[in-house]
Amino acid sequence: MFYKTGTDLSHRYQCRGDDGHVGAGLCIGAGGGSIDALVASQLLEAVSGQAVQAALLAEQQVARAQETVRLAVEKELDEARYAAELAERRYEHVDPAKRHVARTLEARWNAALERVAAVEHKLAALGAEIRAKPGVNPAVLMRLATDLPSVWNAAGTDARARQRLVRLLIEEVVIDIDAEENEFILLIHWIGGRHTEVRLARRKTGRFPPGRTLTAPEVLRKLAGHWPDRELAVTLNRMRCRTEDGETWTTVRVAELRDRLAIPPYDPDAEVPKTLSVDAAAKRLGVCVASVHKLIRSQTLPATQIMYSAPWKIPVDALETEAVRIELQEIAARRPRQALDNVANRSMNLPGF
Numbered sequence: 324m325f326y327k328t329g330t331d332l333s334h335r336y337q338c339r340g341d342d343g344h345v346g347a348g349l350c351i352g353a354g355g356g357s358i359d360a361l362v363a364s365q366l367l368e369a370v371s372g373q374a375v376q377a378a379l380l381a382e383q384q385v386a387r388a389q390e391t392v393r394l395a396v397e398k399e400l401d402e403a404r405y406a407a408e409l410a411e412r413r414y415e416h417v418d419p420a421k422r423h424v425a426r427t428l429e430a431r432w433n434a435a436l437e438r439v440a441a442v443e444h445k446l447a448a449l450g451a452e453i454r455a456k457p458g459v460n461p462a463v464l465m466r467l468a469t470d471l472p473s474v475w476n477a478a479g480t481d482a483r484a485r486q487r488l489v490r491l492l493i494e495e496v497v498i499d500i501d502a503e504e505n506e507f508i509l510l511i512h513w514i515g516g517r518h519t520e521v522r523l524a525r526r527k528t529g530r531f532p533p534g535r536t537l538t539a540p541e542v543l544r545k546l547a548g549h550w551p552d553r554e555l556a557v558t559l560n561r562m563r564c565r566t567e568d569g570e571t572w573t574t575v576r577v578a579e580l581r582d583r584l585a586i587p588p589y590d591p592d593a594e595v596p597k598t599l600s601v602d603a604a605a606k607r608l609g610v611c612v613a614s615v616h617k618l619i620r621s622q623t624l625p626a627t628q629i630m631y632s633a634p635w636k637i638p639v640d641a642l643e644t645e646a647v648r649i650e651l652q653e654i655a656a657r658r659p660r661q662a663l664d665n666v667a668n669r670s671m672n673l674p675g676f
Contacts, residue, residue, distance in 0.1 A: 509521045
């Protein structure tokens with residue numbers, strides 16, 4: 324699918340400012356799956372039986388309007404030809420000795436002939452425009468309205484086939500955000516100039532569930548020693564915890580509170596078995612963070628959390644399992660050809676290979 328927006332729709336990033344704040348805010352984002360499903364539903368609705376009937380009715384109205392215009396132009400042509408014939412007869416019956424009258428009648432005849440030529444050109448252009456439009460077969464359109472949902476939802480239909488179907492009807496989709504209603508606003512620009520506005524509720528991500536609110540010291544007592552101070556700051560900010568003076572957490576503030584609580588710092592060599600974060604696992608597997616989260620949700624990649632909203636701990640050995648390799652192959656197969664070409668272009672070819 325193709326969208327125009329100022330925000331990234333496929334990833335969610337942690338923001339880090341110049342003052343050292345990490346995880347204090349999240350870039351605005353949306354899951355591409357929910358938006359694709361909404362646009363697909365609008366597309367299937369646009370080619371439903373009622374929509375096709377409405378399109379056929381509109382096409383008939385347009386055809387009748389064009390026929391009315393064509394008949395009007397033909398009537399205008401008849402009037403122009405009659406005026407030209409009348410001017411010709413007047414010129415032929417004038418006395419040649421009356422040169423001034425003859426020149427005037429000749430000029431009127433020439434003007435009448437020019438008007439005839441202009442109206443004939445107008446009628447020819449109108450006929451060519453009507454003939455250039457493709458013919459509409461109601462039976463074919465109704466069959467398409469019945470079959471397209473089956474084709475769209477078929478297991479054998481790949482993403483590229485769906486994209487080709489979308490491009491036949493949709494020019495672009497512009498996405499905006501209604502902060503007050505916490506909704507995405509999708510403006511669908513259809514081929515032909517029509518527009519449709521639909522709304523999609525935003526997920527309230529990054530909020531700790533009600534009833535599980537913990538204080539910063541409680542979070543540190545659970546997580547400190549398992550993650551570096553930077554990850555702890557990210558987790559505290561994600562849980563909407565604040566310092567005593569209402570500020571967001573930084574690595575320095577986490578270290579100060581950890582020292583007051585007499586909690587030892589994180590030792591990366593002390594963990595057995597060795598684990599990785601989601602970011603590190605994504606880098607090692609060569610995929611995006613969203614793909615790693617998808618592997619975790621499908622239980623293909625085993626991972627644990629010490630507590631809700633804490634960073635995931637992924638065993639290093641789990642990255643080498645056969646199930647993960649199969650999923651990585653499927654992810655690579657779904658990548659657009661342009662992305663694979665860019666990877667190939669960035670690869671350095673060694674001499675002799």
